[in-house]
Amino acid sequence: MKADVFDLSRSPLPLPPAFWNVKYSGRNYPGSPSASGLVGGANCQQYAYCVLRHFGFEIPDFRSSELWDDQAFTSVAASMEQFNLVLLNNIRDSYGAHVGLCVDRHLVLHLSRALGAPAIETLEQLQSRQAYQHLIGFKKVARRPIASSDQTETIAKTAS
Numbered sequence: 001m002k003a004d005v006f007d008l009s010r011s012p013l014p015l016p017p018a019f020w021n022v023k024y025s026g027r028n029y030p031g032s033p034s035a036s037g038l039v040g041g042a043n044c045q046q047y048a049y050c051v052l053r054h055f056g057f058e059i060p061d062f063r064s065s066e067l068w069d070d071q072a073f074t075s076v077a078a079s080m081e082q083f084n085l086v087l088l089n090n091i092r093d094s095y096g097a098h099v100g101l102c103v104d105r106h107l108v109l110h111l112s113r114a115l116g117a118p119a120i121e122t123l124e125q126l127q128s129r130q131a132y133q134h135l136i137g138f139k140k141v142a143r144r145p146i147a148s149s150d151q152t153e154t155i156a157k158t159a160s
Contacts, residue, residue, distance in 0.1 A: 008118055012104040013082070015051070022047060024113050030061030047111035047118065048085060048101045055083065058143040067139060068094035077138040080105060080123065087136035088126055094136050100126070102138070 008020045018038070025041030027034050030049060034040065038050050045067070049059050059073055067074065068087060077084050080102045089097040100110030108126060111118045126132040 008109075008120060011109065011120055012107065013051075013055070013109070015109075016054070019047075019051060019054070020118060022111060022118055024111055024116050026113065030063065035061075042111060044111050045099045048099050048109075051101055051109065052083065052085075052141060056144050057083065057141045059141050064089075064097040064099055065093075065095040067099065068097070068136060070139075073143055074139040074141050077140040080108075080138055081140070083141065085139040085141065086110075086123070087139065088132035089134050089136055090131050092134045092136070097136050098126075098132055 008015060022038045023041040024043065026043050028041050028046055029035060029043045030045050032046075035042065035046055038047065042050065045062070045064060049061070052059055060070075062070060062073075064087060067085065074085070080086065082102055082104060084102040086100045086102055086108050087094055087097040088100070098110065098112065100108040103109045103120060106122050106124070107120050108123055109118065109120050110126070114129075114131070123135070127135065
């Protein structure tokens with residue numbers, strides 16, 4: 001992995017090691033019959049949603065354009081805030097957009113085909129690549145239920 005990619009063990013979010021070594025798999029997208037959490041790898045959306053669910057958020061298995069159009073579970077955010085989803089693309093369209101998760105003011109956790117494994121990079125680093133040059137925008141996930149201690153334990157187990 002490139003030296004300028006932020007080390008996941010130093011993430012501003014306490015990410016369990018199970019999230020550190022997930023392999024990119026384009027066939028394991030949200031709603032895919034082959035997708036089972038992070039088992040067997042994930043695409044960018046599946047990975048971001050699994051991280052959100054680990055932290056107690058509820059989000060359906062949206063593809064990127066469905067996520068951008070959604071108003072029931074998410075809302076457009078004006079800026080990067082922790083837990084906001086970040087959509088980037090090589091064109092100014094949400095269809096086929098890359099999805100990452102804001103872990104700090106300017107840091108995005110994402111899983112890309114190019115890197116092959118999860119990484120944390122600045123928004124500027126991502127946008128310096130042609131594939132992610134256009135910022136579609138940020139989405140705030142509206143539903144984060146208050147988790148009981150049993151739910152928190154279950155969420156933690158699904159990540160490992």
